[in-house]
Amino acid sequence: MSTSKPTPLLQARGVKKSFGDLQILKGIDLDVHQGQVVALIGASGSGKTTFLRCINLLEEYEGGTILLDGEQIGYRVEGENDERRRLSEARVSAQRARIGMVFQSFNLFPHMSAEQNVMLGLTKVRGKPKAEAQEIARHWLARVGLADRRDHYPYQLSGGQQQRVAIARAVAMEPRLLLFDEVTSALDPELVAEVLAVMQDLAKSGMTMLLVSHEMLFVRQVADHVVFMDGGLVAQAGSPAEIFERPSTPRLRQFLGRFHGILSSVT
Known part of the structure; x- marks a missing residue:
């Protein structure tokens, strides 16, 4: 009997992105499986939104690979030197339509x-x-x-x-994959719940989701896997219980401390 895991719907390996001399992503590795809800958390400036934009080809990434259904997003590698070449805009548009x-x-x-x-x-x-x-x-x-x-x-x-x-x-x-980038951040507090309820309903229906959010209680209740990003790297990743109950780095403990009042209501 085979014990091999299914191939992830999304595979990111060593993804790097810079703006000028400022390196935002320093080598991100991440898997998202079919039907999974994965949440990216971390302080502002840690690279979460940039990573999402690279997945959706709204930003070009300089290093690493992003695969959707086993197909590299945005680029092809060819030649003796494994040179990366941008795909045609028609091909990019077709890929983007799946995300x-x-x-x-x-x-x-x-x-x-x-x-x-x-x-x-x-x-x-x-x-x-x-x-x-x-x-x-x-x-x-x-x-x-x-x-x-x-x-x-x-x-x-x-x-x-x-x-x-x-x-x-x-x-x-x-779409094969649905990305959410801080979709409640521009809303008045009383309107946040109605949007989160829709997202929770989608998660229950089996939609594959990768979301960036500062709504920690929502992340804890809905996500299957949580990734804490810090300084353009994945600092810790695991189940909601592992992240919220057993943070292994001082930076994650410091970050979660800002939400202690909210999170303690469900512990």
């Missing part, structure tokens, strides 16, 4: 209704007929609790509602 991303800012088109915002990628990128795209959009807007807001424009929606539209838009594209 959904929800940002801090909602990035909705202001001249389009909620339904039209969700439909746009389905018709323009996926090439679906308008009627089918509309059916999918209505399904996902209902799923995030906005069936009665589908004809509303962004200015008619609260921040939490706009972020839920953005999540519906990303999930409607049926």
